[in-house]
Amino acid sequence: MSDFEGLKALVTGGASGIGRATAELLAERGAQVAVLDLDPSSVDKPLLAHRADVTDDASVRQAVTAAVAGLGGGLDVLVNNAGIGARGTVEDNPDDEWHRVYDVNVLGMVRTTRACLPHLRASRHAAIVNTCSVAATAGLPQRALYSATKGAVHSLTLAMAADHVREGIRVNCVNPGTVDTPWVGRLLDAAPDPAAERAALEARQPTGRLVSPAEVAGAIAYLASPLSGATTGTALAVDGGMQGL
Ligand code: NAD
8 A cells, every 4th residue: 555655754753652653654655754853863764864852943944954855845744743751740840841841742843833834835635643642631640741731732733723724734633542662661661560560551451452653653644644635633542442431
């Protein structure tokens, strides 16, 4: 199948986890793909790798310009995926930590989108997919700051969809549950008994297992592809039934 033949895509946070699986899947399906990441050293061909910090507007603009040039000009798909986690209740994180996480998870998407919009407007199949989270709407304990940033990503997705629908740019998001990425691996490794912690985490999932990065990539690829051409302003859950069951 080659849903993305002739299309050009940019994936932020594409060096690890969900972003990496997405970049690889889009490339497998025929897209030319550029990855923007804080540390793109592990990214292999055919993916094009560019270093960028989504908290730095100049760095994002420079990397987007270089990526679009590397893709031979033009851009059809933007996957706003770079993000970081945060634990705790409203009492646990000081203001500067709220600003730091919001800067990556929300403003990072704003900056990257702003830099990409002129290119996306020129595409006949323009799509933006934001990596949101089940945390946006689930009311998870110990995740006040993280959930607030993902709630903002959800609202931002709807607002962007409305703003750009007449320009032919679709905007959707995916809401993953607990995904087996290096990020979750790091959290488990920090527990006193990582294997027991993993087993407990799996037992809490309706499916009895974590979501795989490839499963989230599949949902992102669908929302990015012309197959979902009439879909904009939606959030697609990829959570193994976490919210629905
Ligand atoms: P990950 O840590 O494996 O990968 C994140 C990537 O983003 C890394 O390559 C990292 O270098 C990059 N990154 C971080 N800060 C950056 C910055 N300032 N500029 C550029 N790149 C930056 O994480 P993941 O689990 O694949 O998470 C990816 C996205 O999925 C995040 O937005 C996260 O909130 C979301 N998500 C993850 C889960 C999960 O359970 N893993 C669940 C729901 C949503």
